[in-house]
Amino acid sequence: MAYTKCITLSILLLFTLLGAANAEKLPATDVKRCAGNKPFPLEVRVAGCIKPPCIIYKGTVQVFEIDFVSHKFVTNVTALVKATTLGVITVPYELPDEVAAVCPNLMYGAYCPLYPTEDVTYYFEFPIGEYPEIGVKIEIYLVDQDHDIVTCFTCDIKVKKGVSGNKVAELN
Template sequence: MQAKLYIFISLGLLATVQALSDLATDVRRCSDDKPFPLEVRVDRCITPPCYIIKGSTQYFEIDFAVDKYITSMKAKVKATTLGIITVPYELPPEVAAVCPNLMFGAYCPLYPTEDVTYLFAFPIGEYPEIGVKVEISLVDQDDDIATCFVCDIKVVKGNVSGS
């Protein structure tokens, strides 16, 4: 009887830990009413600002739906610091390419009403330890935005767990 209770409690704790790690991150809409993702999960972050270690890779899982036939996609990032300075954040081609980084067996082409998950491995350079607003857009072969969101991050050094 005790062994069954122990297994039941262990499974319950495992499910709780898994559920907490799968919680969506509280991201914001981009300007101009651009399509918003179904859900975004930033590794180790539920409530921004997300603490991101410089020199590391931060993982985002972006769930989104498409409304047209898409043969290729790429990620684009803009970073805003001090609330006034906005610059494009160049991504390596293998990171910017959305189609090869789709999860759960999805692949391009994508068809209207299809929903998929993109694993975005965001490389964080050796930047000053500051707060940054990042706007992440996924654009298709026609340069139309399929989805877009904004997330506040705080670049930090060392081994910091997110919020």
């Protein structure tokens, strides 16, 4: 009888802890699909932003967490960004190599290679340069070693004047 009570208590404790962990998780940011039939992430969290346009400050680093699924065997993944302003001007947004390299920035002990149906989280520190204070649509896509798109999404941002000194906007 004591054994049954112990198991019941353990199960209740587990559900309580799981509920508390889920309560801590920030809600997903409302990002959009890329044009075409590109794979969409499971979830994207942008620090400090649930409903775009996300306010992003010049001279800071904006943190994204991107949950995605690998649909094939992947040995390498690279992050690429395009920025569109005024609805017509699209340019590549160069990322530092250490940021663009997805595999070393996977969270929760994940690492490459990735196997089909494996889901992982990429910790993406997006450096915000000294750009005009305008609205921008960013397209973030992750490509594998064969240049196939692993996942892709767009997010509207609004660049604003930052505070002095570099700051990292992080998720809790």
